[in-house]
Amino acid sequence: MPKEPAHRAGVVALLGRPNAGKSSLLNRLLGEKLAIVTAKPQTTRGRLLGIVTRPDAQLLLVDTPGFLAGSRPLEMAMQAASEEAAADCDVALLLVAPMPGFEPIHAEWLARLAERRKPVLLVATQCDRPEAGRSVWPPPGVHGHAGALRVSARTGEGIEALVARIVSLLPEAPAFYPADEITDRPLRFLVAEAVREAVFESLAQELPYRMAVDVVDFDESDPALTRIRANLLVERDSQKRIVIGRGGEQIKAIGIHARREIERLLGRQVHLALWVKIDPDWLRKPKRLKSLGYC
Ligand SMILES: Nc1nc2c(ncn2[C@@H]2O[C@H](COP(=O)(O)OP(=O)(O)O)[C@@H](O)[C@H]2O)c(=O)[nH]1
Ligand SMILES: [Mg+2]
Numbered sequence: 644m645p646k647e648p649a650h651r652a653g654v655v656a657l658l659g660r661p662n663a664g665k666s667s668l669l670n671r672l673l674g675e676k677l678a679i680v681t682a683k684p685q686t687t688r689g690r691l692l693g694i695v696t697r698p699d700a701q702l703l704l705v706d707t708p709g710f711l712a713g714s715r716p717l718e719m720a721m722q723a724a725s726e727e728a729a730a731d732c733d734v735a736l737l738l739v740a741p742m743p744g745f746e747p748i749h750a751e752w753l754a755r756l757a758e759r760r761k762p763v764l765l766v767a768t769q770c771d772r773p774e775a776g777r778s779v780w781p782p783p784g785v786h787g788h789a790g791a792l793r794v795s796a797r798t799g800e801g802i803e804a805l806v807a808r809i810v811s812l813l814p815e816a817p818a819f820y821p822a823d824e825i826t827d828r829p830l831r832f833l834v835a836e837a838v839r840e841a842v843f844e845s846l847a848q849e850l851p852y853r854m855a856v857d858v859v860d861f862d863e864s865d866p867a868l869t870r871i872r873a874n875l876l877v878e879r880d881s882q883k884r885i886v887i888g889r890g891g892e893q894i895k896a897i898g899i900h901a902r903r904e905i906e907r908l909l910g911r912q913v914h915l916a917l918w919v920k921i922d923p924d925w926l927r928k929p930k931r932l933k934s935l936g937y938c
Contacts, residue, residue, distance in 0.1 A: 837908060
């Protein structure tokens with residue numbers, strides 16, 4: 644009898660600059676929207692695990708905020724997420740967007756991963772975009788990777804080839820999670836992220852980066868309607884006024900966006916109450932960042 648192919652499983656780190664397309668790729672690989680995606684960089688905070696189960700393999704995909712600089716507690720936690728994901732993975736994906744393409748920081752990460760003896764796949768993302776067509780991939784002179792591929796999270800191009808390549812690099816191991824689980828994060832955290840995504844969609848510029856979302860009530864006792872209460876944390880009264888908007892218009896728009904997304908996530912009707920709270924220190928307190936799930 645022919646031998647059954649081995650089952651493979653392991654941790655796959657998604658590394659790259661902010662806006663490389665890490666969260667979009669995670670969602671595409673999962674076939675489901677788990678991570679929030681926006682046109683603004685650095686919307687992902689902390690690590691997010693997405694679990695892809697196939698008959699022959701289980702991929703534990705770790706989304707990260709991306710390579711960043713900065714010395715404030717939230718920025719340091721976001722940087723640490725990339726370092727930890729790189730240290731703990733079995734396979735690393737180094738994602739490079741068509742613009743500006745491969746840069747010295749990517750070479751640095753290739754070297755760092757080689758030092759740790761991690762197999763790296765160089766992934767050119769967003770290959771559906773017109774500016775992706777002209778570049779040579781991988782760039783001449785770039786070595787030290789286990790393969791270079793092009794993908795589009797939008798069209799699905801190259802995704803199957805990427806999965807096959809990842810699986811071939813994973814160690815032989817049984818599945819770590821049941822087949823129907825797609826993340827290790829509690830639903831509460833995904834709900835908070837959905838609200839944060841709505842904040843990014845509704846508010847301009849800097850403010851979303853200075854805000855956090857804390858789900859304080861999650862009541863599923865009525866099977867027909869889940870009641871959720873979340874606090875939007877801001878640092879100052881002036882920010883609170885912007886988030887609420889004239890006559891409450893802004894917070895209403897955020898609530899409508901967020902509720903739609905949460906209902907999709909839960910597959911149930913939701914009543915969502917949002918409150919804006921002033922918490923001047925949330926960005927500075929590591930303990931608070933932990934309780935919010937950002938590290
Ligand atoms: N055209 C196109 N745009 C993409 C693709 N993947 C991501 N994007 C866009 O690029 C931006 C950043 O994507 P995101 O996944 O949040 O990047 P991250 O910061 O690395 O997680 C968003 O506006 C996405 O819609 C893709 O495959 N094709
Ligand atoms: Mg992201």
